[in-house]
Amino acid sequence: MVRSKAWILETPFHGIPKEDDFKLLKEDLNDLKDGEVLCEALYLSVDPYMRSLVSLGMLKAGSPMVGDQVAIITESKSRDYPVGTNVIGRLGWRSHTIVSDLTHIKLLPPMDDLPLSLALGPMGMTGMTAYFGLLEILDPKPGETVLVNSGAGAVGSIVGQIAKIKGCRVVACAGSEDKCKWIKEDLGFDVVFNYKTVDLGEALSEAAPDGIECFFDNVAGDFMSTVFPHMKLYGRIACCGTMSTYNAVGPQPSGPHPYMTIVFKQLRLEGFMVRRWWGKWSPAQVEMLQWIKEGKIKYKECLFHGIETMPKGFISLFEGSNFGKVIIKA
Numbered sequence: 001m002v003r004s005k006a007w008i009l010e011t012p013f014h015g016i017p018k019e020d021d022f023k024l025l026k027e028d029l030n031d032l033k034d035g036e037v038l039c040e041a042l043y044l045s046v047d048p049y050m051r052s053l054v055s056l057g058m059l060k061a062g063s064p065m066v067g068d069q070v071a072i073i074t075e076s077k078s079r080d081y082p083v084g085t086n087v088i089g090r091l092g093w094r095s096h097t098i099v100s101d102l103t104h105i106k107l108l109p110p111m112d113d114l115p116l117s118l119a120l121g122p123m124g125m126t127g128m129t130a131y132f133g134l135l136e137i138l139d140p141k142p143g144e145t146v147l148v149n150s151g152a153g154a155v156g157s158i159v160g161q162i163a164k165i166k167g168c169r170v171v172a173c174a175g176s177e178d179k180c181k182w183i184k185e186d187l188g189f190d191v192v193f194n195y196k197t198v199d200l201g202e203a204l205s206e207a208a209p210d211g212i213e214c215f216f217d218n219v220a221g222d223f224m225s226t227v228f229p230h231m232k233l234y235g236r237i238a239c240c241g242t243m244s245t246y247n248a249v250g251p252q253p254s255g256p257h258p259y260m261t262i263v264f265k266q267l268r269l270e271g272f273m274v275r276r277w278w279g280k281w282s283p284a285q286v287e288m289l290q291w292i293k294e295g296k297i298k299y300k301e302c303l304f305h306g307i308e309t310m311p312k313g314f315i316s317l318f319e320g321s322n323f324g325k326v327i328i329k330a
């Protein structure tokens with residue numbers, strides 16, 4: 001008999017999530033039936049979208065927490081997935097899972113000798129978000145200026161590095177001096193500033209006096225409104241996420257509404273969800289693997305240890321205390 005630990009949402013979040021919004025349950029799992037496999041989590045991902053699922057009412061009190069994990073098959077009644085196979089799947093915040101519908105898991109992408117946890121970072125959902133959001137939505141040309149906020153984060157740090165690979169000038173910001181130092185000195189972004197300690201409008205004027213062609217936006221809100229006047233004619237904006245609003249409570253500020261700037265500058269804004277390109281993930285992962293092996297893409301992980309730490313890891317995303325992709329090592 002295997003005992004699984006599984007996190008549920010006990011209380012829907014109000015503002016920034018708190019540790020006691022979650023509850024860790026223990027459950028005894030049944031024996032496997034034909035065709036089923038037992039997955040044991042090795043690495044689990046926490047991501048900002050999990051916060052939005054609560055705001056959108058898709059996760060309610062008592063719901064199991066959802067999310068991706070890298071797991072190993074420890075028992076199997078399926079010929080396709082023998083014991084010892086490493087898989088990735090949306091199995092939730094839980095230590096052990098019986099999987100009956102095997103379409104919920106798949107083999108890891110080719111990883112060579114990279115750590116398996118990278119299948120949740122640059123080789124996984126956050127890396128693919130950076131890859132497709134930048135290359136498909138913004139389609140940057142050599143010499144263009146690409147602005148990315150949350151630039152030391154799991155998505156933002158990869159956006160900036162791919163933009164450098166493509167010959168762009170990268171302007172990025174982050175919320176601490178350590179993060180800024182990393183993306184400037186180790187990742188080689190061209191202009192970096194701490195958005196918490198500067199006047200954003202002034203920093204953008206200085207960083208991109210001729211304007212910004214491409215803006216990869218992870219934050220939205222006032223940040224985005226401030227960027228509009230700094231965009232070049234026909235500028236492109238990829239709306240990836242809204243870190244500044246996920247924990248908002250009550251009526252939201254109603255302005256500024258820079259619609260005329262959007263019109264006069266003929267800007268193109270496009271929201272996207274990374275799964276739009278699901279069918280193209282495999283070749284993108286091969287290219288990402290190559291870049292990592294060549295040292296063109298560097299990454300940072302922010303590791304928490306033990307499934308008990310999942311709420312802490314999740315909350316770190318909204319405090320900005322994470323530095324790199326937040327991964328829980330089971």
Ligand SMILES: NC(=O)C1=CN([C@@H]2O[C@H](COP(=O)(O)OP(=O)(O)OC[C@H]3O[C@@H](n4cnc5c(N)ncnc54)[C@H](OP(=O)(O)O)[C@@H]3O)[C@@H](O)[C@H]2O)C=CC1
Pocket residue numbers: 047048049125126129150151152153154155156173174175176179218219239240241242243244245272273274275316317318319320321322323324325326
């Ligand atoms: N559209 C899609 O398909 C996907 C979208 N996303 C989005 O990408 C974005 C980045 O995600 P990810 O890379 O995983 O997370 P990060 O690793 O970037 O971590 C979140 C970071 O956001 C910053 N932050 C937190 N609160 C605020 C705030 N109130 N205002 C501004 N910045 C804040 C902090 O960085 P700092 O210290 O620099 O402030 C924090 O470290 C998110 O918006 C997420 O929702 C992610 C995956 C898929």
Ligand SMILES: C/C=C/C(C)=O
Pocket residue numbers: 048049240241242273274
């Ligand atoms: C799949 C993730 C989506 C966001 C908005 O984070």
